[in-house]
Amino acid sequence: MHNSHAVINRTRGSKDLKLADCKWPELADSFIPDWVYTSNAVYEMEVEKIFRGKTWNFVALSAEVPNVGDYKRSYVGATPVVVSRAEDGSVNVFENRCAHRGAEFCRNGQGNAKEFICPYHQWSYDLKGNLQGVPFKRGVNKQGGMPKDFRNEDHGLLKLHVTERNGAIFASYSSETEPLEEYLTPEILVDFDAVFTGKKIKILGYYKNELPCNWKMYHENLKDTYHATLLHSFLVTFGLLVAGQKSAMIADSVHGRHGTMCSAKSEDKYAAVSEENKKEMRSFHDDMVLKDERFLEYRKEVDSPWSVTMQTVWPNLVVQREMNTLGVRQIVPNGPDSMIMLWTMFGYEDDTEEMTRHRLRQGNLMGPAGFLGLEDNEAMKFVQEGLRRSSSDRNLLQLDRDNVGTTTSLISEAAIRGLYRYYRNVMGFNV
Ligand code: FES
Ligand code: FE2
Secondary structure (H helix, E strand, O other), X not given: OHHHHHHHHHXXXXXXXXXXXXXXXXXXXXXXXXXXXXXXXXXXXXXXXXXXXXXXXXXXXXXHOOOOXXXXXXXXXXXXXXXXXXXXXXXXXXXXXXXXXXXXXXXXXEEEOOOEEOOOOOOEEOOOOOEEEOOOOOOEOOEOOOXXXXXXXXXXXXXXXXXXXXXXXXXXOOOOOOOHHHHHHHHHHHHHHHHOOOOOEEEEEEEEEEEOOOOHHHHHHOOOHHHHOOOOHHHHHOOOOOOOOOEEEEXXXXXXXXXXXXXXXXXXXXXXXXXXXXHHOOOOOOOOOOOOHHHHOOOOOOOOOOOEEEEEEOOOEEEEEEOOEEEEEEEEEOOOOOEEEEEEEEEEOOOOHHHHHXXXXXXXXXXXXXXXXXXXXXXXXXHHHHHHOOOOOEEEOOOOOOOOOOEOOOOOOHHHHHHHHHHHHHXXXXX
């Protein structure tokens, strides 16, 4: 009896689970079924309904393609795309898949080109993705070649819709996605615009890492204020985010799919942590001090009550303002149990040399091995491992149970609950 129970449950969490068997647990706001993180069928449906659905996907910063002919390889969901600046100044996004036999033709991460030439049979495309040339189109010696009715205009690269706000470029497969401003909602726009102010951006560097976990866990992690007060030694020890501090988890009020985790750094050198709270936090280290105090210096540069805002913009973007460390992270899903994270760190063109040094120094907080980043990678890996190889089939979401969406308590899962309400809707998983 016990054995058969275990077998059934293992199927529920498996890669091969069929959509028809995906039933959301009752008390839908209180549980997340394992199969959202493990099933191939669910993942394929996410690609269709989310990444190729009515969403704006971050693809690049305008500062990465400032001049005509500049291009960058990027992704919409897991689909490779190219972001290219054409002669008329427009930004174009098209699939990195040759219209001939499907080769991923653009091989360099970034560069400048007059046209794109596929290495396989050298079909060429202009900077907007239109097919220009087909070698031996008319054959040789009147033999072979393309049929007479073949028109280049019908065989360009697959083009996506493109939009931009203050230097952040987004693409969509759908022509029905609402304008970006509406898509982001007023709640999210405030802090988005505090980073993308319209000032010219200066790229400071890149990180790239793979996380052996489902891509949605990254969204959850940045909506999970509870872990922030517990997991991150650096955060709690140096008073960047501690229980009781002025903070909020703001969800967008339209769908609950985006969020901003905000906190205000205390004026004290290190925020005071009460003895009672210390007892709850095993990651707190009373005896740790910084050798370089400049590391945590916050130079107020925007009109915002928050010194830290971590934004999750559905479905693939994180906008990070951790004091003076600015950056974006692009989530590239890679099957149900893996994701690639592409980090771009930046400042502004008009930063002084000293400010750039400050941003770079403080940048050590972030990145795959950053003082605030490394524990998340480990924790998400542990979750994927735990649910991949166990006989249970769901996880629990009951902190601050009656709340959904925005919350001012850190000890809450309200924003994650809101995200999954939206997710169930889009995916058709309503109970
Ligand atoms: Fe690109 Fe043939 S696959 S030219
Ligand atoms: Fe974290």
